[in-house]
Amino acid sequence: MSLTKPELLQAYRKMYEIRAFEERLHLENTGGDIPGFIHLYTGEEAIAVGVCENLTPQDYIGSTHRGHGHCIAKGCDIRGMMAEIFGKETGLCRGKGGSMHIADLEQGMLGANAIVGGAPPLVIGASLTAKTLGNKGVGVSFTGDGGSNQGLVFEAMNMAVVLQLPTIFIFENNGFGEATGHDYAVGGRNITRRAEGFGMPAVRVDGVDFFAVYEAVKEAVQRAREGGGPTAIEAMAYRWHGHFEGDPMLYRAEGEVERLRAEKDPLKIFRSKTRKQLSDAELDAIETEVNALVDEAVSKAKADPYPPAENVLTDVYASY
Amino acid sequence: MSLTKPELLQAYRKMYEIRAFEERLHLENTGGDIPGFIHLYTGEEAIAVGVCENLTPQDYIGSTHRGHGHCIAKGCDIRGMMAEIFGKETGLCRGKGGSMHIADLEQGMLGANAIVGGAPPLVIGASLTAKTLGNKGVGVSFTGDGGSNQGLVFEAMNMAVVLQLPTIFIFENNGFGEATGHDYAVGGRNITRRAEGFGMPAVRVDGVDFFAVYEAVKEAVQRAREGGGPTAIEAMAYRWHGHFEGDPMLYRAEGEVERLRAEKDPLKIFRSKTRKQLSDAELDAIETEVNALVDEAVSKAKADPYPPAENVLTDVYASY
Amino acid sequence: MAIKTYREAVKEALAQEMERDERVVLIGEDVRGGQAGTASPEKLATIEAFGGVLGVTKGLWTQFGSSRVIDTPITESAIVGMAAGAAMTGLRPVAELMFMDFFGVCYDMIYNQAAKFRYMFGGKAKTPLVMRGMIGAGFSAAAQHSQSPYNIFGSTPGVKVVVPSSPYDVKGLLIQSIRDEDPVIFCEHKALYELKGEVPEHAYTIPLGVANYTREGTDVTIIALSAMVHKANAVADKLLKEGISVEVVDPRTVSPLDEEGILESVASTGRVVIVDESSARFGFAHDVAALIASQAFHHLKAPIVLITPPHTPVPFSPPLEQAWIPSVERIEAAVRKLMEA
Amino acid sequence: MAIKTYREAVKEALAQEMERDERVVLIGEDVRGGQAGTASPEKLATIEAFGGVLGVTKGLWTQFGSSRVIDTPITESAIVGMAAGAAMTGLRPVAELMFMDFFGVCYDMIYNQAAKFRYMFGGKAKTPLVMRGMIGAGFSAAAQHSQSPYNIFGSTPGVKVVVPSSPYDVKGLLIQSIRDEDPVIFCEHKALYELKGEVPEHAYTIPLGVANYTREGTDVTIIALSAMVHKANAVADKLLKEGISVEVVDPRTVSPLDEEGILESVASTGRVVIVDESSARFGFAHDVAALIASQAFHHLKAPIVLITPPHTPVPFSPPLEQAWIPSVERIEAAVRKLMEA
Ligand SMILES: Cc1ncc(C[n+]2csc(CCOP(=O)(O)OP(=O)(O)O)c2C)c(N)n1
Ligand SMILES: Cc1ncc(C[n+]2csc(CCOP(=O)(O)OP(=O)(O)O)c2C)c(N)n1
Ligand SMILES: [Mg+2]
């Protein structure tokens, strides 16, 4: 294992931040305080963190409608995210974006994106910037199994291969796009092989295992930084909640989610794989800290003011 | 060889019709009589005819900007085509479409299409009709090597696999999209392999050999009619003229086209492969007939009237 | 007459047309919903987990089966293109785009294809396709899920554009749209799905291009579409008590447009307010204002008033979004001002 | 001052900005042209076979090399999306769409992405991207290669839209567009590429949102864009000899729009003709007519006249296409009629 103890602790912290953030949102949303649509990332934490622990703030990621995990992993401020999701002036996008549009360019986060398949074309652009400026940066796009069928995504893969861009295409295969299984929607039933057809290395990894994701991405990032072009990585994982909050998941086996929570929990798996390096006490302490942070983020977000109505006309060139 | 003598004669006639039509257009265009853009199909005749000799009028094809060959092969009237290209009232589309929009639904020709990659999504629709009505029809789309990189095409392939539609995706790899070589633009440099990644059988064939195309398409059509789903076929061929009439082809080797005309002429190759079944005299007679037909088509097209200006308001629901 | 929601009316229109004409098929993402799930095979063989994200088509798969209710991957160009190709060759597909905001990933299949076939092929093709989808702000669905691009659709020749405001209208117009020989873009406002109203049981049609006067009046004409009609009606009802007589014209279809129906009302009132959620520029309000300024100029007693959102994306935060959407207050103020002028 | 064509002016703007700022890159199909050809390696290493289909960018690859002049596959969503992503992260890309008619295959990358980032991300992003492409009918390029969808672009908040009519304007506006921090859609009319005019050698800018009065007059205001400006000028020149004084206002940019510049002219003449190639519905003519009917109503002496194409696709055959395009004759007749009214 190539990671130091502080790195391992950091990885766990990030994963737990996502977990605590999302599970709290689930509760808050049930309470009815949150405007708009919410898509939770719980169960897929190892992907976002396994990817982003390989990146620096000079690297860029582009995300999906299910973007909270990517934001947290890439370093977005949790308070700013929570305030954004609650629609407050103090939010990362000053309340204008919401859950599906959280962005933080200073952290290299190009935005959640509510257009399925929207990120890959943008991310190859960030990769082009890195290549043109010669700064060794990379761009990473996240796309779901459902999104993997979108024309935008295929075009971006082809372009990245043609221009040999430093891009990593992460496919988060959580089994479903809304209520439709990946086995139905993905022609050939194999996102990895389809990506390979575009002429780049592609691997499938266990997306609930932080280490599997981390190592595959590490290799891809290194290749990209060295001018070796793009890579596709399909990370197999599971969505614990509904497509959006409110989906009763009629299409899933009874007891499936309970089983996943028991057997496929990225955090539990991480704990068991790091038993030799990290103690439960250390990890529990992190959880306590993070819980407090999320509590604070929620109370702050609730207390913070909404943006004033006149802000509807700011951040745009038109004054009418 | 599974083809009867009348079938062979018919195939040669169709290929020669295309050849004569296109070479005549080349001349007429130089004369300056033809409005708009012209893209010639010369050199690729074996593909259109190798495909369409497997089809009936109940099968549909969707074409490209370089569509004259497909139209002729699918049975469009040469006089109506010529008149259309000259912008005359007697044209197949009454002068409203022109070279890039010739269509004839009665012949199962869904239209040339000036949007690169435009045909495949439409053709899967025709295939869906056939599947839904259970009439054993198939849909065939033509796309160039350049067009093979368009998102529309990937989406159509994926959909055809998911719904197991009776579609054949023909990729005419003539080496170039405009001035850009296929080796540059096609990620992975292999259209066939990329199509395979979508989960369908895919083969590459020699596109200047009528028989190679014919046999591959035959198998694909049979599979499609029997409910076996889509197939992709990449036919390797050569474009003899510029991308459009007027392109000086700076990007091509000196003498290349002359060499192709000598060595890769689909008509010559057909003649040499059918030496045992067909006599030169028989084939020459066909050429003479076709030449007369094309002559007639051109004189008629020139003599025919333009549509009256008030036709600008017909064939559309609005009256202003 | 039975009272039904707008959502039920949409579904009833689909069901009745599918029953009447087996060439009518539904195509879209999760229009059934639940394919290849992890539930037991028996359960999967019966459920419609989604029936469209808003449950509009729920029940149709059970009734018509997988060859008529076709779930697709997330691949809008292929959905709309497939529908167009199927329409040219003998089916009458109803493609669902879910949110009309997604038109940007697939509009070529309407703009350069379906909309043009009939004309471009010299009258030799028909493309009887309906593309359904949601429009409208008000749910904090944010910038990419709250738009109303019927103005963009309306600028495309060859395509018809329908934007119904009531359960009665949505059923009659959808049936008509499915029977129409031209491609139709059918815009359902999210805020209306729960709206209830009288809807006859039987299949009926409302012709495209005929406006509905939802209020009759003599002082001011308000022209409004979709969710905005109800705001206009509220203003009309309120002001009537004060003796201001407001006529509300709901054109119902953006294209074809009932120009006469609009101009007649303008001729009788001479004062015009147009309320439009589509855009601050190049919107429905502008299109209708231009019609009036060129065709009914001499009837006008005062400037035409346009009430639109600002020229900005739709903001997420509820107070910003409320400031963005044309409000009853703005409409009322505009009418009052016109009466003073 | 040197006389140059519109085409040369475009290229000069690109070259000068690329020289000044190395973050400016060109992206598009065959913007160089000739990659992986069959010519000898030596020849391929030097030629720009196309330089864009109309030769506009020819010479730039030789000057700036492959990392600044980037040939792409035929993949417009990836071209425009890549440009948007590059713009957010530090480059200033100029993406070429070749024909603006192709917007339908890639518009999401403008409509829901580039145009919205600044607003949707609370002011924390800029997307200094230019999307260039051709518009316009007149070449029998038929229904899918002759359109002018600047009305659709103009209805999208967050994006700026430029539609220049002269060599002088096209250079100054393109340089300004490249330096602008917002995404700009830059529409070049095919019929203008050979037009000659005075173009200074040095780099200069023309601000976006400032109209140009190409003719000054007192009787009638004609508002026109792009190729239509020249038709309006011709009518003005002809009628001046008869004592009819026509003012021609070329807004030059559709968005932002010089509302004051338009309204001032209307205030002085009271008679308005708007000539617009974009669309018979929801077009630029409608947008401007609405502006005038709401803001300058009391100055109007007569109905606003809109001269647009019919609400049909662009037909191929030359006589049909000529009947489709707004003509000098129609403009002249409209002005005469206004003077009689
Ligand atoms: C272009 C587009 N089409 C459809 C949708 C509606 N939609 C939102 S999320 C989603 C499913 C995405 O599935 P997947 O890519 O697997 O991501 P997951 O939700 O599983 O993370 C769909 C269809 C959209 N937002 N954008
Ligand atoms: C969407 C779209 N993008 C670009 C073009 C411009 N264009 C027309 S033909 C062509 C090249 C097509 O190459 P290929 O698909 O290989 O077909 P070929 O011309 O070789 O037959 C291009 C780029 C277009 N018409 N449509
Ligand atoms: Mg998924």
Ligand SMILES: [Mg+2]
């Ligand atoms: Mg080619």
